[in-house]
Amino acid sequence: MASPGTLSRADRRHKWSVKLSPFGFISPYFLIFGIFGLFPLLYTAFVSLQKRNLLDADAATFIGFGNYERLLLHDPYFWNAMGNTVSLWLMTTIPQILFALGIAHLLNRRLRGRTLFRMGMILPNITSVAAVTIIFAQLFGRDFGLVNWVLSWFGAGEVDWQAGTASSHTAIAAMVVWRWTGYHALIFLASMQAIPSTMYEAATLDGANGWQQFWRITVPLLRPQIIFSTVIATTGNMRLLAEPLLFNPGTAAATGGSDRQFQTAALYLYEQGFTKYDFGYSSAIALVLAVVTMLVAGLSYLVTRRIQTD
Amino acid sequence: MTTVLTPPTTTPGRTRRIVRRVTSPWTYAGLIAILAGSAFPVYWSLVVSSQTNEAVGSVPPVLLPGGHLFENIARVFDETDFALALGNSLIVAGTITVSVVLFSTLAGFAFAKMRFRGRTALLLVVVATQAIPTELGVVPLYMMMADLGWAGQLQAVIVPGLVTAFGVFYMRQYFEHALPLELLEAGRMDGCGPLRLFWHVALPTARPAAAVLGLFTFMQAWNDFFWPLVVLVPENPTVQTALSTLASGYTTDYTLVLTAATIGTIPVLVVFLLFGRQIVGGIMQGALKG
Numbered sequence: 001m002a003s004p005g006t007l008s009r010a011d012r013r014h015k016w017s018v019k020l021s022p023f024g025f026i027s028p029y030f031l032i033f034g035i036f037g038l039f040p041l042l043y044t045a046f047v048s049l050q051k052r053n054l055l056d057a058d059a060a061t062f063i064g065f066g067n068y069e070r071l072l073l074h075d076p077y078f079w080n081a082m083g084n085t086v087s088l089w090l091m092t093t094i095p096q097i098l099f100a101l102g103i104a105h106l107l108n109r110r111l112r113g114r115t116l117f118r119m120g121m122i123l124p125n126i127t128s129v130a131a132v133t134i135i136f137a138q139l140f141g142r143d144f145g146l147v148n149w150v151l152s153w154f155g156a157g158e159v160d161w162q163a164g165t166a167s168s169h170t171a172i173a174a175m176v177v178w179r180w181t182g183y184h185a186l187i188f189l190a191s192m193q194a195i196p197s198t199m200y201e202a203a204t205l206d207g208a209n210g211w212q213q214f215w216r217i218t219v220p221l222l223r224p225q226i227i228f229s230t231v232i233a234t235t236g237n238m239r240l241l242a243e244p245l246l247f248n249p250g251t252a253a254a255t256g257g258s259d260r261q262f263q264t265a266a267l268y269l270y271e272q273g274f275t276k277y278d279f280g281y282s283s284a285i286a287l288v289l290a291v292v293t294m295l296v297a298g299l300s301y302l303v304t305r306r307i308q309t310d
Numbered sequence: 311m312t313t314v315l316t317p318p319t320t321t322p323g324r325t326r327r328i329v330r331r332v333t334s335p336w337t338y339a340g341l342i343a344i345l346a347g348s349a350f351p352v353y354w355s356l357v358v359s360s361q362t363n364e365a366v367g368s369v370p371p372v373l374l375p376g377g378h379l380f381e382n383i384a385r386v387f388d389e390t391d392f393a394l395a396l397g398n399s400l401i402v403a404g405t406i407t408v409s410v411v412l413f414s415t416l417a418g419f420a421f422a423k424m425r426f427r428g429r430t431a432l433l434l435v436v437v438a439t440q441a442i443p444t445e446l447g448v449v450p451l452y453m454m455m456a457d458l459g460w461a462g463q464l465q466a467v468i469v470p471g472l473v474t475a476f477g478v479f480y481m482r483q484y485f486e487h488a489l490p491l492e493l494l495e496a497g498r499m500d501g502c503g504p505l506r507l508f509w510h511v512a513l514p515t516a517r518p519a520a521a522v523l524g525l526f527t528f529m530q531a532w533n534d535f536f537w538p539l540v541v542l543v544p545e546n547p548t549v550q551t552a553l554s555t556l557a558s559g560y561t562t563d564y565t566l567v568l569t570a571a572t573i574g575t576i577p578v579l580v581v582f583l584l585f586g587r588q589i590v591g592g593i594m595q596g597a598l599k600g
Contacts (some may be wrong), residue, residue: 149371
């Protein structure tokens with residue numbers, strides 16, 4: 001046996017294994033993420049400074065901020081896409097949060113079949129974006145679409161949803177709101193259930209009606225969840241791509257409509273990168289979009305933070 | 311009056327049940343309407359799947375299922391590569407799910423229960439990377455795949471999906487609360503090394519959380535659209551990219567496309583019907599993002 005103070009070979013091996021194994025346990029994550037997640041992310045910045053075409057890889061040249069100059073100063077399509085992105089962000093995020101609050105409020109009562117209702121709310125969220133968009137494109141069809149058929153009862157049935165800016169944005173917003181409202185409603189519901197009923201009893205005694213209680217008690221107490229949901233919805237809705245791509249499939253798919261009526265910034269990134277193979281330019285769009293998304297997410301954080309807490 | 315305002319002495323749920331007014335029929339009417347709205351597009355895609363194209367292109371539109379469902383399903387498999395797409399999606403989503411669950415559990419266990427240098431900083435990196443949109447890196451990632459000769463092949467979709475920051479963080483949170491240190495200590499006294507400790511003590515404890523993580527990972531991998539669209543070719547599709555190819559034909563065969571969409575939704579729908587309660591529970595904990 002080893003003398004006191006020194007370790008046997010087996011003990012030493014054990015000590016090393018205890019010391020090193022945590023790194024062994026976390027290394028698969030960091031290895032794979034580092035190579036296929038982090039590296040491409042950082043490399044985007046470098047590619048965005050190049051004139052680089054997939055079909056002519058050897059001719060990649062460093063052009064500094066040339067892509068950015070072209071993008072920000074000389075490209076009306078980019079600004080069109082950015083405008084559509086912001087418009088769709090507003091038309092999706094605000095209704096999502098408001099509807100979700102209302103639905104959560106309804107779900108927060110004594111209910112028979114609670115599980116059924118809750119599962120029903122989340123059903124849209126589990127269906128794939130491709131399937132959803134194809135289904136909605138059919139519903140919003142011009143000639144045989146269900147939406148136009150219903151509208152025709154009110155004497156307004158001939159909307160060509162894909163053709164106009166406002167109409168196409170409405171249709172795309174409808175599918176995004178449909179898909180995500182239930183998800184946010186469940187998050188709100190979870191916190192609503194933690195609000196002690198004594199708060200409502202006290203308010204009732206003070207003469208507050210249901211509407212006042214909702215806006216003065218429920219909504220302020222849900223502030224952290226509203227902030228969370230708004231920021232999550234913002235980062236998701238600022239990079240809509242599948243919806244506009246599949247809303248009007250065919251030759252005009254990547255341009256988001258014949259006249260770019262509903263081309264989002266993410267779709268423009270796709271068009272430049274993967275139909276025109278202009279990788280440098282596409283990377284520049286990716287970076288600008290990421291920066292704008294962070295700014296808009298910050299803005300929505302600041303706005304939702306101002307919800308009154310008495 | 312003061313009695314009403316004293317804090318509840320029984321469990322909160324019970325107190326609430328006594329105090330709340332009876333739910334009005336209007337609440338039910340509203341909720342049923344919302345439920346119908348949630349389910350309608352999925353229902354309607356099933357309706358179209360069971361009709362002929364002539365019936366679909368009529369006014370007023372058909373609202374009830376017809377008798378052509380199996381005929382349309384046969385058409386999807388005869389006229390398109392949808393069988394290949396289904397197989398590909400199963401391989402992709404299956405591999406990603408197993409890998410994410412395994413690596414997340416490993417890393418989550420290390421972060422929650424082991425001491426090592428740089429632990430806090432590394433965990434912070436994991437949390438921070440959760441916020442980064444993957445779309446940002448698609449161009450270089452595509453270049454890497456092209457260099458590796460993987461473009462158009464399934465491993466191009468699988469390999470980047472093998473780990474997620476979310477999974478690591480989720481499992482770490484679970485271990486933090488669910489795995490008592492005494493249990494680990496007992497394992498150590500019995501002479502378990504780190505790996506056996508993980509395998510025989512941590513992994514069994516992690517089962518419920520690993521199941522929820524697995525469900526969500528599978529659904530996300532199955533539904534993923536953008537990256538497969540970029541890196542795969544139409545000849546070797548997943549379900550989602552096959553749908554996009556079908557939908558972008560020059561003459562759109564609506565019943566064919568919507569039948570394929572319906573078939574492609576069935577696997578997640580089955581998972582959802584079996585585990586809907588856990589999925590809803592996971593979302594209501596605020597821990598899971600769709």
